[in-house]
Amino acid sequence: MIGEMVSHLNSWIKEFGLLSEAWRAGILVFVVVLSTAIVSFAVSRIILRLEKKFAKTSNLWDDAILHAARRPMVAFVWLQGVYWAAEVAHRFSEAEVFKANATMLQVGFILVVVWALFGLVKQVERTLVSPLKMRKPMDFTTVNAISKLLRAVIAITAILTALQTLGFSISGVLAFGGVGGIAIGFAAKDLLANFFGGFIIHLDRPFKVGDWIRSPDREIEGTVEQIGWRLTTIRTFDQRPLYVPNSTFTTIAVENPSRxxxxxxxxxxxxxxxxxxxxxxxxxxxxxxxxxxxxxxxxxxxxxxxxxxxxxxxxxxxxxxxxxxxxxxxxxxxxxxxxxxxxxxxxYGAEVAFPTRTLHLPDGVRLASEERDQTRDSREPAEARKSSDNTKSGDAPSDGESESGEGE
The missing domain is CATH 3.30.70.100 (Alpha-Beta Plaits)
Known part of the structure; x- marks a missing residue:
């Protein structure tokens, strides 16, 4: 259809005899690109209007589908428009690059579908864990694990489909993956151990994001921030991030005080x-x-x-x-x-006790302080008597003094 339209338009321009072949090709490519821009703008506006309309309904999934599909739809329009523009250019040129138009269109379509599916999975994940949208929101850790698994499946499927489109044999790729997987497994055993450790965490759910956990076997204590497929991020109480490989949790005991x-x-x-x-x-x-x-x-x-x-x-x-x-x-x-x-x-007039000690001494044993006190007490009366005698002797005059006084 697009070929016939381009042929008629090219014939109509050629009848004027004023433009060269290069100019005719440029005008046709410009018309196709301009039409693509107009259609993509129209598609974007239509989907935005539908989003606003469906946002007022009680159904949450139509909003998720439209929001996930809006940008991929615009990208698909541009992909198709660029393909048509390349087809127009290919009618006027025999360049090798234009021979891959069909293949590039198929690969681009796969990427657009993957983009839309990734967005849909993300929107569903946000909806399921949102307390504002769900009466009983699901556990974030479980939903996040399922979301990651779905995205991995979509990515692997897209890669294999793209390889088949590009001319590679999927059976050969799978055979190579089976043989190479053994070698990779030995070389990356720690990475695989962490991957399966993360899978066990998502399966057994000993803790989830937001839980306070600690281990009596290791110096691990804090709040779980993220559970990845290789690492679990824990924020310690002094606000330091602690990155723990998931395989660690398969060999240690973990306490979950949050529960x-x-x-x-x-x-x-x-x-x-x-x-x-x-x-x-x-x-x-x-x-x-x-x-x-x-x-x-x-x-x-x-x-x-x-x-x-x-x-x-x-x-x-x-x-x-x-x-x-x-x-x-x-x-x-x-x-x-x-x-x-x-x-x-x-x-009750009682008191909280504190550590005290009472020392009992046998009879006849005295402390040095008691001996000093007794010695001081025994010295004080003797000094007092001596002072009293001196006072008396100073008050009574001698006979010589009395006689001399009388003589004067």
């Missing part, structure tokens, strides 16, 4: 031995306080008991669980409970 139902308060509080008579009342009041606290989960284990006679204290064990699992809120609740326990202890 805790409660957080535990486990404290040992000691009071003085002098407050032993108030022990029973203190324990009962602490237990009642915890049982009536709004932030304590009474369905979990709750223990408040006199635990043991320690070296310098009478120990009370406090073992309970909070309702909240949020780290900051948990410490606020724990602070409030410890302050209330302190108030209960003080209300």
């Amino acid at each position: 805790m139902h409660n957080r535990r308060i486990y404290e040992t509080i000691g009071i003085r031995y002098a407050d032993v008579r108030s022990m029973k009342k203190i324990v009962d009041d602490i237990r009642d306080m915890l049982e009536n606290h709004d932030e304590i989960d009474t369905d979990q284990t709750l223990i408040v008991n006199f635990l043991t006679f320690n070296a310098s204290s009478l120990d009370i064990m406090v073992y309970t669980f909070t309702k909240t699992t949020v780290w900051v809120r948990f410490h606020q609740v724990k602070e409030e409970i410890l302050l209330r326990i302190s108030d209960i202890i003080e209300s």
Whole structure:
């Protein structure tokens, strides 16, 4: 059809006899490219109007399809227009480059289809995990893994189809891939181990993006930011990115505190031995306080008991669980409970014990400080008596002084 149109238009221009063959080819190519630009603009505007119209409906998938198809459709129009322009040029030229027009059109069509499918998969992924669009959004980690797998399948299929279009035998490519895959497997065993480790993470789901995880076997602790096919990115609490190969998670134990139902308060509080008579009342009041606290989960284990006679204290064990699992809120609740326990202890005139030591000495053993005090005490009366004698002798005049006084 396009060939007939070009022939008629070329004949009509040729009848004027004013333009050379090169000029006629240029005009025809310009007309085809201009028509392509107009059609592509029209297609883009039509799809945009449809997107705005379908955005008002409750169906979410028509929006995803249109948004994923808009740019590939415009690209397809340009691909077809460039092909027609090349066909026009090929009628006026025998250049070798124009002989590959049909093949390039097929390869370009494959790329456009892959582009559209990639966009559709991405739009569906965003829709499934969005809490604004879905009443029960799916888990991001699972949807992301399925999305990556679908994109890999689409890419591999497109590559094999493009190779077949370019004249390569798919059976030969697959045979080469089977033999070469063995060599590549030995050379890239660590890469394959990480790939299968990522697959196991997506399959077993020990953690997901946003979870706080840690490992008692390795110095790994932080919030999961991304789960890739080779690496898992973890943001530590000092805001450093930590990149862990996925194969690591197949050989270590991983804790996931984000999935805790409660957080535990486990404290040992000691009071003085002098407050032993108030022990029973203190324990009962602490237990009642915890049982009536709004932030304590009474369905979990709750223990408040006199635990043991320690070296310098009478120990009370406090073992309970909070309702909240949020780290900051948990410490606020724990602070409030410890302050209330302190108030209960003080209300009975008791005190929280601290490490002390009492030293008992056998009879007859004295400290050096006591000996110094006794020596000082024994010296003070003797010095006082001597001072008193000197005072008396200075007040009474001698006989010689009296006589001399009388003589004067």
